[in-house]
Amino acid sequence: MFAFIIRRAFQAIGVLLAVGIISFAMFRFAGDPVNQIVSLDTPAAEREQVRRSLGLDDPVPVQFARYLSSAVRGEFGVSYQFRQPVSDLLAERMPATLELALCATLFAIGFGVLMGVYSGLKRDSFLAKVFQTVSLIGISLPTFLIGILLIYLFSVILGWLPSYGRGDTVRIGWWTTGFLTTSGLKALIMPSITLGLFQMTLIMRIVRAEMLEVLRTDYIKFARARGLTTRAIHFGHALKNTLVPVITIVGLQFGSVIAFAIITETVFQWPGMGLLFVQAVQNVDIPIMAAYLMLVALIFVVINLAVDILYTVVDPRLRTSIRQPA
Amino acid sequence: MTQPVLSVRDLRVEFVTRRGILKAIDGISFDIGKGEVLGVVGESGAGKSVTGSAVIGLIDPPGRIAGGEILLSGMRIDNLPPEEMRRVRGKRIGMIFQDPLTSLNPLYRVSEQLVETIRTHTNLSASAARKRAIDLLAEVGIPAPERRIDSYPHEFSGGMRQRVVIALALCAEPELIIADEPTTALDVSVQAQIIALLKKLGREHGTAIMLVTHDMGVIAETADRVAVMYAGRIAEIGPVRDVVQNPLHPYAKGLMGAIPSLESDTDRLVQIPGSMPRLSAIPPGCPFNPRCPYVFDRCRVERPEPIQHSEHRVACHLYDQSSVRSEAVA
Numbered sequence: 001m002f003a004f005i006i007r008r009a010f011q012a013i014g015v016l017l018a019v020g021i022i023s024f025a026m027f028r029f030a031g032d033p034v035n036q037i038v039s040l041d042t043p044a045a046e047r048e049q050v051r052r053s054l055g056l057d058d059p060v061p062v063q064f065a066r067y068l069s070s071a072v073r074g075e076f077g078v079s080y081q082f083r084q085p086v087s088d089l090l091a092e093r094m095p096a097t098l099e100l101a102l103c104a105t106l107f108a109i110g111f112g113v114l115m116g117v118y119s120g121l122k123r124d125s126f127l128a129k130v131f132q133t134v135s136l137i138g139i140s141l142p143t144f145l146i147g148i149l150l151i152y153l154f155s156v157i158l159g160w161l162p163s164y165g166r167g168d169t170v171r172i173g174w175w176t177t178g179f180l181t182t183s184g185l186k187a188l189i190m191p192s193i194t195l196g197l198f199q200m201t202l203i204m205r206i207v208r209a210e211m212l213e214v215l216r217t218d219y220i221k222f223a224r225a226r227g228l229t230t231r232a233i234h235f236g237h238a239l240k241n242t243l244v245p246v247i248t249i250v251g252l253q254f255g256s257v258i259a260f261a262i263i264t265e266t267v268f269q270w271p272g273m274g275l276l277f278v279q280a281v282q283n284v285d286i287p288i289m290a291a292y293l294m295l296v297a298l299i300f301v302v303i304n305l306a307v308d309i310l311y312t313v314v315d316p317r318l319r320t321s322i323r324q325p326a
Numbered sequence: 327m328t329q330p331v332l333s334v335r336d337l338r339v340e341f342v343t344r345r346g347i348l349k350a351i352d353g354i355s356f357d358i359g360k361g362e363v364l365g366v367v368g369e370s371g372a373g374k375s376v377t378g379s380a381v382i383g384l385i386d387p388p389g390r391i392a393g394g395e396i397l398l399s400g401m402r403i404d405n406l407p408p409e410e411m412r413r414v415r416g417k418r419i420g421m422i423f424q425d426p427l428t429s430l431n432p433l434y435r436v437s438e439q440l441v442e443t444i445r446t447h448t449n450l451s452a453s454a455a456r457k458r459a460i461d462l463l464a465e466v467g468i469p470a471p472e473r474r475i476d477s478y479p480h481e482f483s484g485g486m487r488q489r490v491v492i493a494l495a496l497c498a499e500p501e502l503i504i505a506d507e508p509t510t511a512l513d514v515s516v517q518a519q520i521i522a523l524l525k526k527l528g529r530e531h532g533t534a535i536m537l538v539t540h541d542m543g544v545i546a547e548t549a550d551r552v553a554v555m556y557a558g559r560i561a562e563i564g565p566v567r568d569v570v571q572n573p574l575h576p577y578a579k580g581l582m583g584a585i586p587s588l589e590s591d592t593d594r595l596v597q598i599p600g601s602m603p604r605l606s607a608i609p610p611g612c613p614f615n616p617r618c619p620y621v622f623d624r625c626r627v628e629r630p631e632p633i634q635h636s637e638h639r640v641a642c643h644l645y646d647q648s649s650v651r652s653e654a655v656a
Binding site for chain 1: 382384412413414415416417420421423425428429430431432433434435442443446447478480491494495497498
């Protein structure tokens with residue numbers, strides 16, 4: 001197990017290095033960075049001075065090494081538009097995005113698994129067919145449209161929920177949370193549903209398909225022949241066997257939820273990293289874009305590792321195969 | 327005569343499909359006494375497994391029991407409400423399936439599956455149930471059960487897993503065990519061990535065993551009586567020695583002729599021409615009539631009812647006294 005984690009950690013470093021090269025390359029391909037910093041009428045001598053002070057006249061490998069070493073320390077340079085360290089900007093925005101992603105994922109897992117189990121067990125019932133239809137809508141409607149529809153219904157017509165922002169937040173250390181105020185919680189509802197709807201329908205469909213598959217297996221038949229209660233069979237034996245693919249999806253999708261919160265955050269003007277990224281793209285603020293890229297890569301790598309470890313918790317057969325790699 | 331553990335009376339099982347109703351079991355009757363092993367043989371699709379599933383109440387839609395009675399120690403069980411039938415399953419009737427590799431839930435330890443089953447059917451505490459689980463594993467011949475009990479199914483070999491499956495079927499000391507092809511997926515050497523184990527358990531606990539298989543060798547070694555099934559009916563039922571050595575029904579004769587023998591010097595095994603009819607196309611009269619070498623007119627129109635003939639009960643017009651040609655053949 002330990003060797004497995006070490007091996008995976010090395011793979012993770014490889015992935016991050018590759019992403020680092022790409023994000024570093026962005027600086028060079030998106031034009032001369034000095035032009036982004038100085039104004040149009042800056043004399044050439046001053047430009048050279050800026051270039052030297054930022055180390056942009058050094059050979060490319062040296063610059064890359066310097067970029068990497070500061071990235072490891074969490075420093076991604078200074079934002080062109082805000083004139084603030086990128087790491088500060090991201091740290092300030094991160095709680096909003098993470099709280100949104102967490103709520104969206106919990107919403108997706110909770111409803112997705114429930115609806116999936118139900119429609120797997122009673123696949124011919126009316127409600128199961130309703131779920132199937134709703135899930136089709138959830139999968140095919142684009143996120144921004146769902147967000148706008150929700151805003152129109154609950155903010156414009158009914159006036160129940162705020163249409164934008166995070167509401168009031170409470171600061172705990174460097175973390176700001178919307179969980180502790182009513183307006184903060186209310187503000188979370190619509191963005192979470194918007195962000196999690198696709199994941200929810202995906203989870204529902206996978207759980208349903210897996211349930212149908214598992215219920216046909218011999219060990220479920222044998223469990224019935226042993227006279228176990230229906231509840232023990234469905235939730236003890238069947239559901240647990242559906243979990244491996246569900247964990248895969250939830251894990252990978254949690255990464256996507258964070259990375260692609262961009263659209264939801266834009267629709268709801270949610271003050272998170274995604275909104276920051278969109279503004280950065282509009283203003284060609286490369287340090288922010290590069291840092292965001294690195295951060296998302298890091299999140300994906302960490303989640304993948306967590307998912308691999310979770311597999312072994314659920315499925316004992318994988319433990320032996322990890323201990324003795326083929 | 328003592329009451330049989332299992333008594334099946336004129337059982338009929340149907341499958342409702344788009345193309346009409348398929349009669350998988352068409353009126354079969356048999357008894358199994360205490361400590362007795364009844365072998366059920368026949369080709370694939372003859373209705374052996376469906377009979378087992380019907381007895382334990384696990385016929386899934388679109389299948390349904392269309393008629394007849396199933397009595398367990400005199401109590402009718404085919405019409406019990408689902409929850410009561412669940413209590414009978416595992417507690418009074420144990421079942422063993424064909425493939426031990428897939429019968430156990432791969433995600434739970436053997437101990438968890440055993441304790442779960444024991445506690446479903448008894449009032450034992452968790453620790454008492456665990457102790458009983460260890461005893462059961464010892465009884466089915468798993469070495470070092472205290473250590474092995476916390477293993478996962480994939481850590482056992484096929485034969486050992488089938489022993490675990492048998493232990494699971496024995497959890498509540500059932501009166502009847504239905505073994506559906508219990509040795510088919512195992513090596514020949516392991517087959518013999520499992521068969522010996524089943525026999526020993528039947529002897530020691532007085533458990534009645536319904537042994538479903540297509541392996542005549544297994545039947546000859548294990549069963550006290552044997553029922554030969556064909557197209558959802560029992561062609562012949564009787565003491566195993568009689569049926570193997572002196573089969574009456576032409577189909578049973580064909581089956582027994584297909585067993586290779588060490589003594590006789592035959593070059594070719596006898597083969598029954600043709601194949602069993604599909605359920606949707608069972609011929610009128612005797613279902614075996616298109617393949618029967620002794621067929622005569624009556625077989626094509628009238629369905630033969632089982633008749634007692636010495637120790638056997640056989641469903642064939644050849645043994646009906648009123649039949650015209652009976653003496654000519656017998």
